[in-house]
Amino acid sequence: MSNVVVNPYLPKPVIVEKIYIENEAKDLKTFRLSFCNEEDKSSFHYLCGQFAMLSVPGAGESPIGIASSPLDPDYLEFTVKRYPTGVVTTALHGMEEGSRIGVRGPFGNCFPLDEMEGRNVVIIGGGFAMTTLRSTIRYMLNDQNRGRFKNITVVYGARSPGELLYKNELKEWEDRDDMDTYITVDKGDENWKGRVGFVPTVLRQVAPSSENATVLVCGPPIMLKFTMLPLLELGFKPESIITSLERRMSCGIGKCGRCAVGSEYVCKNGPVFSYQRISELSEKLL
Amino acid sequence: MAAHVVRKADLKKFINAVKKKNTFLGPVSRKGDVTLAVVGLDDELVLSYSNFKLPPKTLLFPKNELISTYDDNGMVEVLPSEGEVVIFGIRPCDVLSLLHLDKVFLDEEFVDPYYQERRRNAVVVALACTEPMKTCYCTSVGGSPAGEEGADVLAFDLQDALLFEGCSEKGRAFMKTYADYLQKPTKADLASRNKISSEAPKKITPINVTGLTDKLEEHFESSLWEESAQPCLGCGVCTFTCPTCHCFGLHDEQYGQRGIRMRVHESCMFPSYSLEASGHNPRNANWERMRHRIMHKFHSTVRNFGDIFCVGCGRCIANCPVNLDIRETVAEVLHE
Numbered sequence: 001m002s003n004v005v006v007n008p009y010l011p012k013p014v015i016v017e018k019i020y021i022e023n024e025a026k027d028l029k030t031f032r033l034s035f036c037n038e039e040d041k042s043s044f045h046y047l048c049g050q051f052a053m054l055s056v057p058g059a060g061e062s063p064i065g066i067a068s069s070p071l072d073p074d075y076l077e078f079t080v081k082r083y084p085t086g087v088v089t090t091a092l093h094g095m096e097e098g099s100r101i102g103v104r105g106p107f108g109n110c111f112p113l114d115e116m117e118g119r120n121v122v123i124i125g126g127g128f129a130m131t132t133l134r135s136t137i138r139y140m141l142n143d144q145n146r147g148r149f150k151n152i153t154v155v156y157g158a159r160s161p162g163e164l165l166y167k168n169e170l171k172e173w174e175d176r177d178d179m180d181t182y183i184t185v186d187k188g189d190e191n192w193k194g195r196v197g198f199v200p201t202v203l204r205q206v207a208p209s210s211e212n213a214t215v216l217v218c219g220p221p222i223m224l225k226f227t228m229l230p231l232l233e234l235g236f237k238p239e240s241i242i243t244s245l246e247r248r249m250s251c252g253i254g255k256c257g258r259c260a261v262g263s264e265y266v267c268k269n270g271p272v273f274s275y276q277r278i279s280e281l282s283e284k285l286l
Numbered sequence: 287m288a289a290h291v292v293r294k295a296d297l298k299k300f301i302n303a304v305k306k307k308n309t310f311l312g313p314v315s316r317k318g319d320v321t322l323a324v325v326g327l328d329d330e331l332v333l334s335y336s337n338f339k340l341p342p343k344t345l346l347f348p349k350n351e352l353i354s355t356y357d358d359n360g361m362v363e364v365l366p367s368e369g370e371v372v373i374f375g376i377r378p379c380d381v382l383s384l385l386h387l388d389k390v391f392l393d394e395e396f397v398d399p400y401y402q403e404r405r406r407n408a409v410v411v412a413l414a415c416t417e418p419m420k421t422c423y424c425t426s427v428g429g430s431p432a433g434e435e436g437a438d439v440l441a442f443d444l445q446d447a448l449l450f451e452g453c454s455e456k457g458r459a460f461m462k463t464y465a466d467y468l469q470k471p472t473k474a475d476l477a478s479r480n481k482i483s484s485e486a487p488k489k490i491t492p493i494n495v496t497g498l499t500d501k502l503e504e505h506f507e508s509s510l511w512e513e514s515a516q517p518c519l520g521c522g523v524c525t526f527t528c529p530t531c532h533c534f535g536l537h538d539e540q541y542g543q544r545g546i547r548m549r550v551h552e553s554c555m556f557p558s559y560s561l562e563a564s565g566h567n568p569r570n571a572n573w574e575r576m577r578h579r580i581m582h583k584f585h586s587t588v589r590n591f592g593d594i595f596c597v598g599c600g601r602c603i604a605n606c607p608v609n610l611d612i613r614e615t616v617a618e619v620l621h622e
Contacts, residue, residue, distance in 0.1 A: 008396045009353055009536075009549075013360045036360075057356045057547075058540035062563070086563030102361060221566075248562045250535045253396035256552070257533035258560060260578070261568070263586035268395075282506035282581070 008253050011055035011102025012040040016095055017075060024162030027082040028128050029093055030067065033103060034075050044106065046070055048113060048136040049244060049272045052105030053252045054078060059091035063249045063267065066106060067131040069138035071145075076103065079131045079165060107252040108271045111136055111216055111242060120151040122208045122236075124227060126199050126219025127158050130165045132244060133218050137173065152179040153208045157199040157223075161185050161192045182206050200226040203234075210235035216242050225286050228275060241275035245285070261285065290461060290468035291447045291475050300467040301325060304372055307463075308409070311345070313338070313375040322375060333443050336419045337377045337599060341529030343387060345373060346404045349551045353400060353536070357544035366403045372460070374411040374441070378433040379424040379597040381412045383529030385436040389591045390532055400549070409460050411450070412437035416482050418489050421600025423613065426493045429597055431486035442479045447471075449479050493613045494620060495584070495594065502585040505622045506577070514615050515573035517608040522553035524602035524610075525579065530587075530595040533559065554579055580615060 014033040022028040031054075035041035046052075046066055053061040068077035082093040095101070113136070121140065125133045140149050154173060158164045164183065173181040184195040184202045195202060199219065208215075215236055217227055224243060231241055247259035247266040254268035262281035264270060278285050292300045304310050305325065312325045313332050320335035322342060354361050376384075384405075391401035415422075415431035424430060434440040438457030442449040449471055452458035461468060471479070525531040533552040539545055552559055555575050561567045569575045587595040596612070603611050 007363050007399050009399075009547075010363050011361055055361075057361065058538050058545055060538050061536060081564075083563040083565075085565065089563055100358075100360075246562070247568065248560055250552075254393065255390055255396070255398060255532065256535065257554060257582070258535075258552075260582065260586065262581075263589040282503050282585075284507075 008104065009251070011053070011061075011104045012044070013037065014076070014101055014103050016097055016099045016101060019095070019097055022079060022128075022165050024160075027093070028079060028163075028165065029082070030077055030079045030166075031092065031095075032068075032075050032077050033101070035103075036100070041074075044076075044103075046106035047110035048139050049111035049132045050106040050108050051132070051252075051271060052076070052078070052103050052107060053249070054080070054088065054092065055102030055104060056088055056091045056095075057102070059088045061104070061250070062086070062088040062092075063107070063246075063252055065132040065135075065244070065271070067134050069135050069142065071139055071142050079128060079134075081128050104252060107267055109269070111244075111272055112214070113139070116214045117148045118150065118212075120153070120209065120211070120213035121149050122153045122213055122215040123155070124199060124203060124215060124217040124219070125154075125156045126223040127163065128165060129218040129220065129244075130156060133216060134166055134169070136216060138169075141173075141176070141179070146178060150212070153206065154179065154181045155184070155199060155203055155206055156182070157184040157186065157197075157202065159186045161189055161194075180206075198226070199223055200230050203227060204230050207234060210237075210240075214240045214242065218244050221286075228286055231275075238276035238279060239274050242272060243275065243278070244271045245273060245278075246271065289449055289451045289471050289476065289479070290465075291444070291449045291471045292467060292469070293447045296467065297331065297448065300464060301331070303464055303467055307370075309368060309371045311371060311373045311375075313413075322373065331375075333375075333413070336415070336417055337380070337601075338375075339601075339605075340527060341383060341599070341601065342373065342376050342380050343383065343529050343532065345371070346384065346401055346408065347387065347391070347532060347534075347551075351400060351549045352546055353549050354547045355544065356547065361547070363399070366400060366407075368404070368407065370407045370409065371404075372409045372411060375413045376410060376437075377415055377599070378412050378431060378435075378437070378440075379422070379429045379599045380529050381410060381436040382424075382429050382433070382597045383599075384410065386530045386587070386591070386593055386595050386597070387532055389593065409438050409456060410436070411439040411441055411457070411460075413441045413443065414482055415486050416443060418486060419600055419604070420491070421603040422490050422598060423493045423600065424598035425487050425490050426495055427594050427596050427598045430483075431490070432483035442482050444475055444478045447475060449475055493598075493616060495616060496620075498584050498594075498616060498620060499588045501619050501622065502581055505619055506581070508619075508622055510618050510622055511577040512571075512573045514610075514618055515576040518555075518572055518576055518610060519608060520555050520557075520572045520575065521607060522555040523605045523607065524612075525553040525555055526551060527601040527605050529597055529599055529601070530583070535559075554582070580612070580619075584616070
């Protein structure tokens with residue numbers, strides 16, 4: 001046993017540089033964080049789909065998917081939903097720019113971007129589960145990466161227009177001619193001129209080809225459940241349908257036991273799982 | 287170093303010598319129970335116990351543990367600083383539980399520095415069982431009343447003497463350090479040692495766990511779970527007294543501008559354990575939590591570490607307020 005151990009429980013100090021309110025209900029905010037120490041910044045290497053523990057001294061820690069792209073320089077971004085009963089999320093939402101918090105991680109596995117090279121990519125997001133998908137889209141759209149992937153199709157839906165995340169980026173994606181973006185809402189309002197309909201319905205209309213394609217799908221459990229059938233009908237193979245799970249966690253490193261799903265720990269063996277793997281678990285998730 | 291003995295009359299001298307160099311924990315009487323605690327000046331070792339009420343995991347992974355402090359300047363780790371601790375009297379089943387915990391906390395990908403520090407400093411002097419309890423079934427889950435696996439030193443209570451056998455490098459070094467207090471065993475000593483190791487296992491009623499892991503997977507959706515968990519109060523005593531249960535939570539205590547972060551034992555039998563901020567709880571019903579506990583011990587850990595995380599100590603049976611018996615649950619799954 002060596003004497004030098006990196007303490008995985010010790011958060012790295014970061015400054016909350018910017019806070020963006022994402023939705024009308026104002027319970028979704030994106031926090032842009034920058035490391036206080038250069039060595040922490042240079043040692044924090046993450047991949048699309050990974051998460052980190054956001055550590056607010058006095059409140060505790062929460063596992064949050066990393067929403068920035070690994071190629072975004074100098075900062076990390078996390079989009080956090082505040083729940084009235086969520087101690088850490090409430091504390092985070094109460095913070096001002098310039099506050100100091102901590103980050104532990106990055107933890108977990110990642111989306112299989114290497115295996116997706118040379119393939120068509122379909123990205124399906126629902127509500128505020130768009131965060132690590134946004135990381136992935138930003139990464140794939142980077143000039144140095146766009147050529148590695150074939151067609152990129154994005155289907156993203158939220159309850160209402162005001163609940164759509166990353167509105168400026170959605171506009172950019174819609175304007176790009178090297179990807180197809182379909183934004184939808186469950187219910188429109190007087191200003192909404194876009195698509196109205198649930199994600200599974202829109203997916204059926206868009207009907208992306210499953211030929212040489214991988215689909216990344218994240219959303220609330222009910223959306224995931226109803227998205228699997230159209231995906232399978234479109235011919236996507238269970239091993240090419242990739243999703244990301246969420247569970248309560250304390251450690252993030254496979255010890256505290258909280259995030260167990262069957263014999264898997266979401267923190268360590270996930271959060272990214274294929275539909276194939278999820279179907280094999282004794283616990284029926286979808 | 288081969289087997290050596292200390293006559294009971296000389297035991298105090300030996301212990302005092304150990305205490306001069308190390309913290310020494312042994313079986314002593316506390317509040318009517320025999321407890322593993324720091325042996326004080328006036329303490330006599332009590333060797334008449336079957337096993338301790340609480341498992342030894344708390345010595346390496348305390349119930350409440352300070353892991354860091356913080357203030358405006360950031361967070362600082364607080365590593366254990368107890369130094370070398372000699373622990374005498376852990377039963378062989380509980381020693382096996384430490385090997386299981388090692389797999390969790392010393393996993394190469396993320397070494398737990400707090401556990402590692404205590405583990406490195408622990409000299410485990412196990413004490414073979416002479417009188418297993420009715421609730422014991424160590425022999426069915428890889429153990430034995432006189433099993434040496436995981437122990438640094440294995441001791442036998444020979445009535446008029448204690449016999450010690452070095453089982454690891456650390457244990458042999460320990461015996462060498464105290465060689466002045468150790469004598470060569472007589473033939474009668476060795477005979478009585480062998481009698482313990484051959485007789486004690488016969489006093490155990492074994493259980494069947496053959497094929498259990500696959501059966502659990504097969505019968506995950508069975509109605510037996512809801513039925514067998516019906517009396518369960520969800521008190522969590524089975525998990526807190528289990529030597530291999532290692533669930534925990536991290537909690538902050540704030541004092542003005544500064545504070546501390548604690549690691550605290552948790553239980554998968556509590557609804558709050560898996561309750562998410564959104565209100566969603568993946569294991570909402572009591573029976574789902576009980577199923578999870580059993581699955582974790584006999585399925586998940588087998589898949590992940592190759593080991594059943596049950597050492598057959600029987601504490602969950604002995605302490606359950608409604609007499610739930612894990613042996614019966616296991617039998618029900620196998621009969622399903």
